[in-house]
Amino acid sequence: MNELVDVLDRLAVRGTPRGVDSVFDAAVRASGQTPPTGSLPDVAAGPASSSIEIVEVSERSTSPSRRRTMFASAAALVAVAAALATIIVIRSPEQHTSQPLDASAPGTSLPTSPDSPPLVGVPALSSSIIGSKPTASAAAFGSVVAAVLSARDASTPDLRETATRTTDQGQSVSYAYFAETDRRLFVLSGGPDLIASVPGLPDQLDPGPHVTTGVVLVWPEESWRRTVALSTVNSVTIISSEAVNQTGAARSVGDLVDLAIKVSSPDSTVLDAFAAATPGAANCSPPSPIIGNEFRGTSGNGQLSGLIFATKSSMHIGDDIKLVVRMTGFGPLTITATAPDGTSMTLPPTPHSGSSFDRPGDEWDTGITYQQAGCWQIHFERSDRSADVWFQVAS
Amino acid sequence: MTGPVAVPPLQPSHDVGVTDQEIFGQLYPGLRRFAAVVGAVEVDPDDLVQDAVAHALVGGSLSRFDSPGAYLRQAIVNAASNDRRRAGRRRRALTRLGGGLTEAQPSVYPSDITQLARFSPTIRALIYLRVIDGLAYDEIASILGVSSSSARMTLSRALRSIRSSGLDTPSPKDHHE
Numbered sequence: 001m002n003e004l005v006d007v008l009d010r011l012a013v014r015g016t017p018r019g020v021d022s023v024f025d026a027a028v029r030a031s032g033q034t035p036p037t038g039s040l041p042d043v044a045a046g047p048a049s050s051s052i053e054i055v056e057v058s059e060r061s062t063s064p065s066r067r068r069t070m071f072a073s074a075a076a077l078v079a080v081a082a083a084l085a086t087i088i089v090i091r092s093p094e095q096h097t098s099q100p101l102d103a104s105a106p107g108t109s110l111p112t113s114p115d116s117p118p119l120v121g122v123p124a125l126s127s128s129i130i131g132s133k134p135t136a137s138a139a140a141f142g143s144v145v146a147a148v149l150s151a152r153d154a155s156t157p158d159l160r161e162t163a164t165r166t167t168d169q170g171q172s173v174s175y176a177y178f179a180e181t182d183r184r185l186f187v188l189s190g191g192p193d194l195i196a197s198v199p200g201l202p203d204q205l206d207p208g209p210h211v212t213t214g215v216v217l218v219w220p221e222e223s224w225r226r227t228v229a230l231s232t233v234n235s236v237t238i239i240s241s242e243a244v245n246q247t248g249a250a251r252s253v254g255d256l257v258d259l260a261i262k263v264s265s266p267d268s269t270v271l272d273a274f275a276a277a278t279p280g281a282a283n284c285s286p287p288s289p290i291i292g293n294e295f296r297g298t299s300g301n302g303q304l305s306g307l308i309f310a311t312k313s314s315m316h317i318g319d320d321i322k323l324v325v326r327m328t329g330f331g332p333l334t335i336t337a338t339a340p341d342g343t344s345m346t347l348p349p350t351p352h353s354g355s356s357f358d359r360p361g362d363e364w365d366t367g368i369t370y371q372q373a374g375c376w377q378i379h380f381e382r383s384d385r386s387a388d389v390w391f392q393v394a395s
Numbered sequence: 396m397t398g399p400v401a402v403p404p405l406q407p408s409h410d411v412g413v414t415d416q417e418i419f420g421q422l423y424p425g426l427r428r429f430a431a432v433v434g435a436v437e438v439d440p441d442d443l444v445q446d447a448v449a450h451a452l453v454g455g456s457l458s459r460f461d462s463p464g465a466y467l468r469q470a471i472v473n474a475a476s477n478d479r480r481r482a483g484r485r486r487r488a489l490t491r492l493g494g495g496l497t498e499a500q501p502s503v504y505p506s507d508i509t510q511l512a513r514f515s516p517t518i519r520a521l522i523y524l525r526v527i528d529g530l531a532y533d534e535i536a537s538i539l540g541v542s543s544s545s546a547r548m549t550l551s552r553a554l555r556s557i558r559s560s561g562l563d564t565p566s567p568k569d570h571h572e
Contacts, residue, residue: 011432012523024416030449252438
């Protein structure tokens with residue numbers, strides 16, 4: 001008995017083959033040789049109206065394996081950047097809007113088959129979203145959208161819908177729906193107890209061999225649809241990919257996990273957001289971008305990143321603010337603040353020997369008390385570099 | 396299981412006018428088995444096969460290759476190697492995100508398979524092509540883009556390593572040249 005041959009043979013037959021036709025058709029589509037074909041309506045055409053609609057994904061097969069499938073919805077998160085609302089509008093102004101959802105509007109923009117059983121869990125979540133009031137933070141979801149759109153796919157997915165809502169269970173949930181030529185991608189994000197709090201979703205977690213535990217959950221796999229969830233300390237991100245006509249292939253699980261990491265990682269999200277943000281300019285037209293408590297300066301020859309330490313989420317007259325900045329270049333740093341009325345003052349920088357603020361350049365901290373409302377300019381200068389930030393201070 | 400399983404030939408003889416789908420149909424069973432061994436256990440073998448075929452089709456028809464099977468096997472090894480590198484990056488990112496937690500591995504397969512999993516996709520491909528497909532070192536070398544002597548030496552080391560872990564292996568000389 002040759003054990004190695006036995007092992008190789010067992011390994012060689014693992015998994016359930018999708019079959020020649022399925023694999024070949026998917027490969028042809030992926031290669032871009034021929035346009036996709038399918039019996040389902042062209043959902044990639046998207047909703048006819050420009051209003052946001054809730055995406056409800058329904059099963060189109062009565063097979064047991066498909067009935068226990070996952071729901072698909074997409075993405076994530078978090079706290080950052082009202083500034084990024086503009087990204088959504090810029091990408092596709094006719095299709096995306098941060099307008100509140102009309103709770104009475106029809107809830108489905110994807111075709112469904114009347115004789116197909118509903119997908120367990122998804123209707124529960126969808127109805128929760130539909131029946132609830134929208135939150136005011138839909139714009140913050142833009143950072144996630146930006147992360148997905150910049151993902152490494154060869155084809156750029158087309159963002160069709162995005163919104164942030166509060167479910168009946170009090171969960172703030174953001175989702176986005178992206179369409180590609182022959183696939184669609186759903187991203188949904190909520191708090192760390194999202195899965196446990198939404199009725200029906202835990203039932204989808206099959207304890208079978210395809211499920212992993214830890215920070216990544218992989219739902220039972222189907223050739224045409226795959227769903228993973230990434231649980232971090234602050235959020236749960238669920239990402240699902242499916243082939244439009246169910247004969248093609250979804251992305252691999254590994255691709256989805258990579259994408260979940262990308263949209264869930266605060267650091268990469270912030271960096272992506274700054275990369276997409278408009279730099280600050282004179283007279284706060286616009287103000288320097290602030291994401292979370294981090295800001296970016298404007299420089300023609302260097303880089304300036306900083307942190308704002310304040311007790312309020314926005315800056316007001318009288319606030320005593322501590323700033324930590326990192327700036328590239330060499331030589332000592334001089335900081336000059338110019339008030340809205342044109343008066344200037346020098347801010348004393350204190351050099352830091354090191355910190356966890358992982359941005360380019362050397363680090364200092366300084367402090368400022370805003371004595372006037374309006375646009376403040378802070379000028380940073382080293383021997384070979386200079387940079388500016390413009391902050392809007394409220395009265 | 397007591398011996399090698401018959402697989403389609405690496406270079407099928409196809410008539411002029413045979414479609415890509417027919418060529419692929421001949422190769423698919425063997426390619427899928429190959430991908431299942433070469434790829435990580437958490438990767439769907441069909442994904443690797445699909446990626447390889449898609450890559451091949453970008454440049455034109457499969458019939459343009461003298462040996463589409465050899466080309467596709469090489470593409471599968473490349474895709475598996477890329478997956479392996481990506482998995483390493485992903486593991487580090489998950490560790491960072493999870494505060495030390497790591498992605499649990501599905502314990503679907505017995506431990507003797509995990510012994511194989513520690514080898515790179517290229518070495519697993521080498522083992523499979525030699526032990527199961529019974530290819531000569533020259534053929535293996537041309538598929539994997541290495542020299543014949545390198546393939547022979549690498550396989551010898553790999554089998555020695557497997558044997559030292561307690562798994563019975565055939566001698567590399569058990570198979571024809």
